[in-house]
Amino acid sequence: xxxxxxxxxxxxxxxxxxxxxxxxxxxxxxxxxxxxxxxxxxxxxxxxxxxxxxxxxxxxxxxxxxxxxxxxxxxxxxxxxxxxxxxxxxxxxxxxxxxxxxxxxxxxxxxxxxxxxxxxxxxxxxxxxxxxxxxxxxxxxxxxxxxxxxxxxxxxxxxxxxxxxxxxxxxxxxxxxxxxxxxxxxxxxxxxxxxxxxxxxxxxxxxxxxxxxxxxxxxxxxxxxxxxxxxxxxxxxxxxxxxxxxxxxxxxxxxxxxxxxxxxxxxxxxxxxxxxxxxxxxxxxxxxxxxxxxxxxxxx
Numbered sequence: 055x056x057x058x059x060x061x062x063x064x065x066x067x068x069x070x071x072x073x074x075x076x077x078x079x080x081x082x083x084x085x086x087x088x089x090x091x092x093x094x095x096x097x098x099x100x101x102x103x104x105x106x107x108x109x110x111x112x113x114x115x116x117x118x119x120x121x122x123x124x125x126x127x128x129x130x131x132x133x134x135x136x137x138x139x140x141x142x143x144x145x146x147x148x149x150x151x152x153x154x155x156x157x158x159x160x161x162x163x164x165x166x167x168x169x170x171x172x173x174x175x176x177x178x179x180x181x182x183x184x185x186x187x188x189x190x191x192x193x194x195x196x197x198x199x200x201x202x203x204x205x206x207x208x209x210x211x212x213x214x215x216x217x218x219x220x221x222x223x224x225x226x227x228x229x230x231x232x233x234x235x236x237x238x239x240x241x242x243x244x245x246x247x248x249x250x251x252x253x254x255x256x257x258x259x260x261x262x263x264x265x266x267x268x269x270x271x272x273x274x275x276x277x278x279x280x281x282x283x284x285x286x287x288x289x290x291x292x293x294x295x296x297x298x299x300x301x302x303x304x305x306x307x308x309x310x311x312x313x314x315x316x317x318x319x320x321x322x323x324x325x326x327x328x329x330x331x332x333x334x335x336x337x338x339x340x341x342x343x344x345x346x347x348x349x350x351x352x353x354x
Contacts, residue, residue, distance in 0.1 A: 059142050061144050063145065066095050066149025087163065090141060091116055093120065093135075145219065161260075174253040232293060245296075280318050287314075
């Protein structure tokens, strides 16, 4: 049987206000190829599961569901659903984002078909911030256009927004176990793909990225973000043998880790509460915990 051209990869949790818009934006895509929609719904406490079940009933041949009986968490949900995607290409979409151009998939697949040395296609997005109540209709902070070099992966900013990604399904159904311990699974996958070929960016807006209080990244403060980047690049150094293209940036990564450590030491702990000290499950080095403890004792 001929391999399906593309899998739309969606994970969702407590997205009852957003998931229908996300799915409608996929179903509006105009393509000359077939695609499947793989949805992992992680035991939401709202009506998200009921909504995706309704879409499955309406589109039984197009949608495949992964419905665990208990909440798996982001990393395990990523691992399970990634392995289910059968397409030659993968298109990423979180359940709280949506696509805005019906030609998005066709345009990105055409580019990758015509340029076999490229493994990933991305583009600019709109950003809808429900916390600050702002809307920006064109986000491309790094001024990207054309080929994206390896060094742009090494910094304190992810160069890509997830709903913009289409990439070749060439990493195998089983990713390295350590990838799923990273604070940024998406960035880790970009590093793996970068070893297989080139990355491309189009400065056109074809999706909307939504920021809200339940978002994984938007819920972190600056201390937590610095800690997450520190953990991420510590892991990249530990597994640097997997990334020949990054070897020339070894010392730069070391300096970057030191920068994040310095930001953590200089962080104003008056901005955070005791109950956030667990950093959403990310480990905090003892010296930072001690500083937080002293701050709490001083401000009882």
